[in-house]
Amino acid sequence: MKERAWGTMAMRRMGQAALLAVSFALASCGGDIVPRGRVERASKAPRDARPAAPPPLELRQCMVKLQSQSVLFTPLPDQNFGGGCTAMGSVKLLDIGVPATNLGAMTCNLAANFAAWARYGVQPAARLILGAEIERIETFGTYNCRPIAGSGKLSEHAHSNAVDVSAFVLSDGRRITIEQGWNGDRQTRQFLEIVRASACKRFRTVLSPDYNVAHRDHFHFDMGGRGGFCR
Ligand SMILES: [Zn+2]
Numbered sequence: 001m002k003e004r005a006w007g008t009m010a011m012r013r014m015g016q017a018a019l020l021a022v023s024f025a026l027a028s029c030g031g032d033i034v035p036r037g038r039v040e041r042a043s044k045a046p047r048d049a050r051p052a053a054p055p056p057l058e059l060r061q062c063m064v065k066l067q068s069q070s071v072l073f074t075p076l077p078d079q080n081f082g083g084g085c086t087a088m089g090s091v092k093l094l095d096i097g098v099p100a101t102n103l104g105a106m107t108c109n110l111a112a113n114f115a116a117w118a119r120y121g122v123q124p125a126a127r128l129i130l131g132a133e134i135e136r137i138e139t140f141g142t143y144n145c146r147p148i149a150g151s152g153k154l155s156e157h158a159h160s161n162a163v164d165v166s167a168f169v170l171s172d173g174r175r176i177t178i179e180q181g182w183n184g185d186r187q188t189r190q191f192l193e194i195v196r197a198s199a200c201k202r203f204r205t206v207l208s209p210d211y212n213v214a215h216r217d218h219f220h221f222d223m224g225g226r227g228g229f230c231r
Helices: 002-013 016-021 056-068 108-130 186-202
Strands: 072-075 079-082 085-087 090-095 134-141 162-170 175-177 205-207 219-222
Touching: 056 072, 056 108, 090 108, 108 134, 108 162, 108 186, 108 219, 175 186, 186 205, 186 219
Parallel strands: none
Antiparallel strands: 072 090, 079 085, 134 162, 162 175, 162 219, 205 219
């Protein structure tokens, strides 16, 4: 809980730029930290009901899919970090065609959907609506061993099964943050709504500033739960 408390303080006290400047481990503490009393949607069964790792065939198929998308990645060894926190069937994305910051361990399915979203959802939307290329997608990170605040359940981040996207940097120098852009000008709002809609087709759970105040500054995407939760 110490980590979460520190993360919450950090979120309050540090500017986003400062937050992104610190190490990956700390940066991954950002994301969907929910203030006490607020509960992120419980998107999965209790931790002991969770399968240890995806079946080998499913994992192999996912990795073949990544390769077919010309995604560069490294498969990571299965890891059990204790306290129910794991990174099973995970990869580290090295090159998805659109640079993205702070990506640590991601389950293969999450990684494949993220790569496709960046390339086929975000990049075309930026060209069409904003008239610029996406130069960088900024995230608060992926793996983070912590519960959903206000709940005993572990976050999908504790299974390297979630990613928090915070901003988009464009080739013309603009930086669109979720926090400011969500209530920004019409064009920016249209872009963010389209990339969220694209995410909703790919990830099982998508949480945006429309969901609650804890998500005012990022999109949370995960591959947990039954799917179809998009808000
Ligand atoms: Zn999150």
